[in-house]
Amino acid sequence: MSIHIPILIIILPLLAAFLVLLTRKYKIVLAAVSIITSIVFTLTLSSRVLSNDKITYHLGGWRGPLGVSLVIDGLGFFFSLIALGLGLLVIIYSIPEKRYSRTYYFLLLVSLSSMIGVIYTADIFNMYVFYELLSLAVYLLIAYPKTGVTLRASFSYLIMGGVGLSFFLLGVGFLYAMTGTLDIFHIAERLPAAFNSSMQMVIMSFVLIATGMGIKIAVFPLHGWLPDAHSMAPSPVSALLSGVTVKIGIYCLIRVVYTAFSAEMFFLINSHNILMVLGVVSLLFGASMALAQKDLKRLLAYSTINQLGVVLIGLGIGTEMGLTGALFHVLNHAIMKSTLFFCAGIMITETGTREVKGLSGFGRQQPAITFAFIVASLGMIGIPPVNGFASKWLICLAAVEAGYTILVVIILVASAISAAYYFRVIQVLFSNPPEQNHIPAHEEGQVIHKGNLFRVLPIYILAAGCLLLGIVPALGISLAKPAVSLLLSYVVP
Amino acid sequence: MGSSKIIRTIAQKLFPFIMLFGFYLISNGHLSPGGGFQGGVVLGTAIILLALSHGIEQTEKIFKSRWLNMLEKLGILTLIFLGFLGIFFGYSFLGNFLPLGRPGQITSGGLMLPFNIAIGIKVAAGVSAIFYALIKYRGEI
Known part of the structure; x- marks a missing residue:
């Protein structure tokens, strides 16, 4: 078994x-x-994966390059643990909301299972199919409240996501035309020969795949769908979207760039520079747009673009420390951003408004939730005792070591901007409420009792995780270590 | 929906033949062009043809949407169950545990025939359920 x-x-x-x-x-x-x-099944594999072992499973007994196989290595293990862990917390958070019918849980489970499918599969076309399944479930989850704004947000994501995945599929088609196989590891073996004969085709397929995944990750010029989709979705879905779904795009990018386009090609076509430039642009853009937002969840959505820029910079630097920082930041951002979205869900429920201004006085009513919110936002800014600091520190160190001192300045400037917008929210939380009796109206039209255990439990767990990973960063780094050594083994053959 | 008598009669007479063709596509999917999805769509269009010619209320009396929804879930559950059977018989997930037979015969595909049937049921029920939903909820939202 x-x-x-x-x-x-x-x-x-x-x-x-x-x-x-x-x-x-x-x-x-x-x-x-x-x-x-x-999760239990995944954890049983941990000892083998963490000792740099690779677990392969052939579907239907057909071996590659013909059949589809599943491969669990350090990278896949790392990402699947994030996806499953957050998925469980999202389900727990959704329990008190009675409006979520079985369709909601159906979509949630389909999206989670297809996420794991994207992560584990070694077949690049299968990756596309699972990604499309994941996207379909997510479009429906965003539109779940069936109001005008959610439908519009979901539809614009549908169009953008469809275009993005078509680009990805076209890139996969180019790879197949050149190598005659769809198995990632076999593509990696055969691609150097193809690169010598037809360089243009390889570059073309890289550009197509990077553009397609760029839409899914929402790097700066392709981000149009993200603020609407992430802010209009129901709060647990927002947490799932910002915490996990965009990370799947990052996983695909890493997997394709590092595994399929291996070693010398990565530096030959300067793709690390491309990632770095995209990272810097979306970092600055996300930060400055978040500064201008009045809507709480929209602010958090733009902050996602900001933080993904940091991850892309770490990936672009490409040294051991840079990759460790980037992967650790993926984990940290997943934890912090879902804490923030969970807290935002409760805040919007209790105060009845999505505006940052309307939150005044919430800090005194519910100090525990506010504390979790502050912890997570300190992490987002990158202030020492919280986990966001550790990963940003690693990325900055890697940038200095690799000779890109300017990147450190940019990351620090963006951190200062994010300090500005997060402190604005925190200040409002503790200010005196205006003297008026506004009726609490939920974003989905229902008030939930404030002491509900299922609502607050995920927040406490995640906030504790923020502090734990901030105080003992070695925990997260040791989780990312096998993935990093795996990626480096591709770069230096 | 008031269709003329000619259309209603022709649709009624065509219905069994379309169904038969759908079943043929499903059951010969592993030997000739066709398969679960294509055959399922043909089965679905047969139901859609009835709904267009005789009106949705008449059709729903025979092909109840509750049953169609149930069949759709049953189809996919059968598929996953067949995949699990591969594990139980000592092969891997989706592994073939049926005898392979002589090439060209209907039983020669091993697991492909049950797969195609499960997919065919799911697609037929799904296509007609989508059509029902489009007709019933027209103009809402």
Whole structure:
């Protein structure tokens, strides 16, 4: 049974998703149990993966390059743990909301299982199929409240995401035309020969894949869908989108750039410079746009663009420290941003407004939630005792070592800007409320009791995670270590 | 929806043949052009043809949307279950555990025939359920 674990991690949430549609009573139990089982299965692999072992599973017994195989290595393990862990917390956070019917849990489970599919598969076309499945589920989750704004946000994401994935598919087609295989590891073996004969084709496929994933990651000129989609979605979905879904795009980029376009090609076509430039642009753009936002969730959405810029800079530097910093920042950002979105969900529920101005006095009503919010936003800015500092510090160190001192200045400027917008929110939280009795109206039209355990528990867990990873960064770094050594083994053959 | 008597009669007479062709595509999917998805779509269009000619209420009396929704979920669950059977019989997930037979025969595809049938059921039910939804919720939202 133990050799079947990779497929079970993917298929159990998918099976539960369709079983959820058949039951009304046990939908939450079924969803939570399937995700917990998947997490347990993933953890049983941890000892093998963390000792730089690679677990391969051939679907239907067909080996590559013909068949589809699943590969769990350090990189996949790292990302799948983030996805599953946050997915469980999102499900717990959604429990008190009675409006979420079984369709909601169905979509949540399908999106989670296809995320794991994207991460584990070694077949690049299969990656596209799983990504499309993930995107379809996410479009529907954004539009779940069925109001005008959510439908519009979802539709614009649908168009942008469709275009992005078509670019990705076209790039995959070029790779297939050149190498005659879809298995990533076989592509990596055959691509150097193709590069010598037809350089233009290789560059073209890289550009197509990078553009497609750029839309999904929302780097600066391709970010148009993100602020609407991430801010209009229901709060748990926003947390999932900002915390995990964009990270899947980063995973695909890393996987394709480092594994398929291996070693010398990465530096030959200067793709590290491209990543760095895109990172800097979206870093500054996200920070300055967030500064101008009045809507709390929109502010958080622009902050996502800002933080993803930091990750891209770390990836672009490409040294060991830079990659460690980038992957660690992926983990940190997932934890911090979902804390912030969970807190924002409660704030919007309690105060009945999405405006930052309307939050005045919330800090005195609910000090615990506010404390979690402050911890996570300090992490976003990058202030020492919280985890965001550790990863930003690593990326800055790597930039100095690689001779890009200007990047450090840019990251510090962006951090200062993010300090400006987060402190503005924190200041409003503790200011005196204006003397008026506004009726609390939920964003989805329902008030939830403020002491609900299921709402606050994920927030406490995540805030504790922020502090823990900030005080003992070695925990997160040791998790990212196998992934980094794997990536470096591709760069230096 | 009031269609003329000619259209209603022709649709009624065509219906079994379209169904038959759909089943043919599904069951010969592993031997000739066709397969679960294509055959399922043909089955779905047969139901859509009835709905267009006889009106949605008439059609819903025979092909109830509750049953169609149920069949759709059943199709995908069967598919996953067949995949699991591969594990239980000692192969890998989606591994073939059926005898392979002589090439060209209907039983020669191993697991492909049950797969195609499950996919065909799902697609047929899905296509017609989507059509029902489009007709019923027209103009809402």
